[in-house]
Amino acid sequence: MTLPDLQQAEPIPATARAEIDALLTSADLFRYTAAKDAPVTLLEQEFAAMMGSAYALAVSSCSAALFLSLKALDLPENAKVLIPGFTFAAVPSAIIHAGCQPVLCEVGADYRIDMADFADRLPGVDAVIVSHMRGHTSDMDAIMALCDAAGTPVIEDAAHSLGTLWQGRRIGTIGKVGCFSFQSYKMINAGEGGILITDDPDLVARAVIMSGAYEHNWKKHAVLEAAFARWQNKVPLYNLRMSNLAAAVVRPQLPELPRRVASGLRNHNYVAARLRESDFVEVPCPLRGEVRAPDSIQFNLPDLTDAQVRAFADSATGAGIKVQVFGQSTDNARAFWNWEFLKDVPDLPRTRAMLMRACDVRLPVQLTKDQLDAVCEVLLGALAQVSAAHAA
Numbered sequence: 001m002t003l004p005d006l007q008q009a010e011p012i013p014a015t016a017r018a019e020i021d022a023l024l025t026s027a028d029l030f031r032y033t034a035a036k037d038a039p040v041t042l043l044e045q046e047f048a049a050m051m052g053s054a055y056a057l058a059v060s061s062c063s064a065a066l067f068l069s070l071k072a073l074d075l076p077e078n079a080k081v082l083i084p085g086f087t088f089a090a091v092p093s094a095i096i097h098a099g100c101q102p103v104l105c106e107v108g109a110d111y112r113i114d115m116a117d118f119a120d121r122l123p124g125v126d127a128v129i130v131s132h133m134r135g136h137t138s139d140m141d142a143i144m145a146l147c148d149a150a151g152t153p154v155i156e157d158a159a160h161s162l163g164t165l166w167q168g169r170r171i172g173t174i175g176k177v178g179c180f181s182f183q184s185y186k187m188i189n190a191g192e193g194g195i196l197i198t199d200d201p202d203l204v205a206r207a208v209i210m211s212g213a214y215e216h217n218w219k220k221h222a223v224l225e226a227a228f229a230r231w232q233n234k235v236p237l238y239n240l241r242m243s244n245l246a247a248a249v250v251r252p253q254l255p256e257l258p259r260r261v262a263s264g265l266r267n268h269n270y271v272a273a274r275l276r277e278s279d280f281v282e283v284p285c286p287l288r289g290e291v292r293a294p295d296s297i298q299f300n301l302p303d304l305t306d307a308q309v310r311a312f313a314d315s316a317t318g319a320g321i322k323v324q325v326f327g328q329s330t331d332n333a334r335a336f337w338n339w340e341f342l343k344d345v346p347d348l349p350r351t352r353a354m355l356m357r358a359c360d361v362r363l364p365v366q367l368t369k370d371q372l373d374a375v376c377e378v379l380l381g382a383l384a385q386v387s388a389a390h391a392a
């Protein structure tokens with residue numbers, strides 16, 4: 001059995017071609033040229049309806065959506081923004097870009113925010129970004145209770161969590177703003193792209209204008225006119241718009257989402273069950289009330305040494321299945337000690353311990369059962385090699 005290419009995404013639905021052809025012919029690629037019904041506008045309407053949110057704003061990336069969310073919150077200069085110590089470097093970067101300061105909190109061996117540490121660090125913080133890293137949902141009930149009590153706004157970084165449910169609610173709709181990515185490794189692939197959703201008309205009006213709706217282009221957004229009138233000419237233009245071509249690639253993928261989510265979860269649970277046959281593997285369970293939408297698997301090797309974990313990852317990768325250990329691959333963008341652009345990087349011993357033992361393997365949703373078995377054989381074979389050496 002030849003091993004699957006774990007970097008590959010699903011083909012874009014063929015129905016995208018007609019729309020893209022029409023756009024190439026009309027050359028109408030800018031979202032604000034058409035009087036109405038531009039692909040980006042339609043995407044915003046469809047995405048908001050799918051999520052049950054009042055408003056959506058499509059932009060150039062999830063990082064842009066996070067940046068605009070922070071700017072739209074109108075935080076004080078140098079505002080402190082609490083984030084998990086396990087996230088992608090683009091998240092603290094968006095915070096710095098917005099003129100704010102990231103404050104990091106601990107993440108547990110289950111990849112979720114350590115709630116005791118979160119509660120300790122929340123006082124004095126102006127906003128919170130919850131990164132649902134690799135689609136692992138932190139305890140949103142506990143987070144919202146603490147943040148609501150403190151009056152602290154919550155932005156959900158749901159870049160990699162589209163389709164996840166929390167107590168029956170869609171992830172990204174629980175905080176004040178939810179941000180998603182359409183980068184190629186996420187559940188919907190436009191190469192690049194992002195979108196934010198919110199129910200707050202003033203927040204979205206500010207974000208729309210700052211995203212580049214200069215002059216009266218905001219009239220092409222279905223948002224309360226009064227909110228736009230309040231912010232006209234009051235906020236800068238950062239020009240982070242989405243192009244019609246990207247929207248034409250995203251829109252036909254929206255109806256595919258339920259199938260992708262179901263396949264991703266089934267694939268993940270199948271591989272998790274097989275890996276759990278090994279005494280060395282610990283696959284953290286979802287939280288109560290969390291229904292995941294994974295396109296990758298993370299598992300811990302708690303009883304192996306750093307060198308053994310590295311030997312396992314090297315062996316599997318050498319056999320054709322790329323295993324990344326967040327804390328052990330050189331310059332990894334998800335290891336907080338590599339964020340040297342931050343003024344002071346705190347020590348987060350629990351997060352660090354997790355990152356040194358957590359293995360990451362992509363499981364694109366289109367993999368077949370035979371391909372999943374082939375992936376499992378490589379992973380279990382590499383583990384057997386390392387554990388034989390461990391026993392000796």
Ligand SMILES: *Cc1c(COP(=O)(O)O)cnc(C)c1O
Nearest residue numbers: 061062063088090159160181183
């Ligand atoms: C991918 C990702 C981002 C960044 O998304 P872009 O669209 O590439 O900017 C941010 N946060 C998380 C958790 C991600 O997985």
